Amino acid sequence: MNLAIVGLQWGDEGKGKIVDYLAPDFDINARYQGGSNAGHTVRFEGEKVIFHQVPCGVLNRNTLGVIGGGCVLDPKILLKEIGNLTKYDPAIRERIRISKFCHLIMPYHILIDEIREGTKQAIGTTKKGIGVAYEDKYGRTGLRVGDLYNVESFEDKLRLNISRKNLVLMDVYHAEPLSDSEIFDLYMKYAEELKPMVGDDTRIVHEAINSGKNVLFEGAQGAMLDIDYGTYPYVTSSHTIAGSIGIGLGIPPYTVERVVGVAKAYTTRVGQGPFPTEDSGDLGKLLRESGAEFGSTTGRPRRCGPFDAAVVRYAARISGVKEMILTKLDVLAGLEKLRIAVGYEAGDELDPFAAEHLLPRYIEVPGFKEDISHVRSRKDLPDNALNYIRTIEKETGIRVDHVSVGPERDAVVKM
Numbered sequence: 001m002n003l004a005i006v007g008l009q010w011g012d013e014g015k016g017k018i019v020d021y022l023a024p025d026f027d028i029n030a031r032y033q034g035g036s037n038a039g040h041t042v043r044f045e046g047e048k049v050i051f052h053q054v055p056c057g058v059l060n061r062n063t064l065g066v067i068g069g070g071c072v073l074d075p076k077i078l079l080k081e082i083g084n085l086t087k088y089d090p091a092i093r094e095r096i097r098i099s100k101f102c103h104l105i106m107p108y109h110i111l112i113d114e115i116r117e118g119t120k121q122a123i124g125t126t127k128k129g130i131g132v133a134y135e136d137k138y139g140r141t142g143l144r145v146g147d148l149y150n151v152e153s154f155e156d157k158l159r160l161n162i163s164r165k166n167l168v169l170m171d172v173y174h175a176e177p178l179s180d181s182e183i184f185d186l187y188m189k190y191a192e193e194l195k196p197m198v199g200d201d202t203r204i205v206h207e208a209i210n211s212g213k214n215v216l217f218e219g220a221q222g223a224m225l226d227i228d229y230g231t232y233p234y235v236t237s238s239h240t241i242a243g244s245i246g247i248g249l250g251i252p253p254y255t256v257e258r259v260v261g262v263a264k265a266y267t268t269r270v271g272q273g274p275f276p277t278e279d280s281g282d283l284g285k286l287l288r289e290s291g292a293e294f295g296s297t298t299g300r301p302r303r304c305g306p307f308d309a310a311v312v313r314y315a316a317r318i319s320g321v322k323e324m325i326l327t328k329l330d331v332l333a334g335l336e337k338l339r340i341a342v343g344y345e346a347g348d349e350l351d352p353f354a355a356e357h358l359l360p361r362y363i364e365v366p367g368f369k370e371d372i373s374h375v376r377s378r379k380d381l382p383d384n385a386l387n388y389i390r391t392i393e394k395e396t397g398i399r400v401d402h403v404s405v406g407p408e409r410d411a412v413v414k415m
């Protein structure tokens with residue numbers, strides 16, 4: 001069975017933990033979009049491990065991690081991440097494959113992203129150069145992992161890119177120009193280090209599927225950050241919905257047999273942009289503190305608010321999600337009443353074009369007092385927690401398959 005895990009909100013739904021939990025049943029764990037903007041957190045051997053580009057199921061020693069061609073790759077961050085992971089498995093490099101089709105994130109992408117975030121163009125990015133790297137990809141001027149191994153042509157393309165970027169840096173942003181020889185030397189060093197891991201993802205995943213192996217597709221960010229179907233322009237620069245999997249790995253769409261959505265038991269968003277159920281008062285503050293809602297890539301405080309069933313209905317529809325995993329339910333313990341947005345004053349369905357002005361229509365259900373972080377069986381969940389889950393199922397039309405009640409791998413309740 002090939003299964004995809006996708007985010008149903010604005011990212012940070014807890015996909016990392018779920019991928020790590022499911023990985024033992026999969027031979028391959030593949031990322032297909034995004035890059036170092038992602039921060040997938042896993043609790044392993046009592047420690048918090050944050051993944052940015054490496055698929056986070058690789059802590060399981062039988063799982064091969066594939067970084068697909070739809071991703072953008074920052075070699076500096078990747079090599080640091082792999083270096084940290086060798087602490088848990090000294091041979092981790094042997095279980096990581098990087099697609100030669102991945103576009104490289106270059107120092108000028110990061111610099112321009114950072115500069116733009118200080119101007120009127122700011123949308124609250126992670127400043128990892130993601131959007132600028134995807135701009136070059138679609139502008140057909142990008143450099144790919146595979147280009148690193150054709151040194152002469154890489155050098156020519158790099159020089160051309162830097163001369164263009166320096167014009168922008170100096171004339172538009174009044175910044176210092178970059179040195180092409182320094183960047184060339186740096187990327188040649190990265191090329192050597194990456195080489196044993198570089199391959200053709202289309203072949204690796206295709207052959208695995210053909211020989212009956214199981215693939216777990218790991219989405220980054222969430223549906224509402226999708227470049228086309230999210231709250232544009234406050235989105236990331238890749239497709240975060242399930243439709244992106246085939247493209248991001250060079251495999252046919254029908255190979256994705258099941259799509260499981262992950263949604264937090266409340267809603268969060270980091271960065272600017274519309275967020276209909278945002279609570280800027282006590283509830284938002286409480287959720288941020290109890291749920292430790294600070295970005296794992298940037299440390300920024302996340303904006304928080306009640307669960308929005310209309311957002312999840314919309315996200316589930318565009319990704320073909322029929323079942324979901326609800327995370328961080330334990331964070332809601334102690335709240336007297338739990339609010340769920342079931343639609344908006346203007347209508348029941350989410351229209352991303354109108355999201356800025358939507359006023360949520362809430363229903364309220366009783367909260368639960370009990371600490372549920374130790375619960376591992378459905379029968380031990382308090383009635384009010386079960387009622388909250390059932391209400392979410394009713395209002396989203398999506399079955400809740402598992403509930404996560406804490407950061408540890410086993411803190412999961414099967415429903």
Ligand code: IMP
Nearest residue numbers: 011037038039124125126235236270271
């Ligand atoms: P970028 O992907 O760095 O260009 O940022 C664009 C938007 O996506 C910003 O609002 C970011 O906060 C958001 N974003 C990007 N990656 C993540 C993520 O992994 N989790 C949550 N938000 C993200």
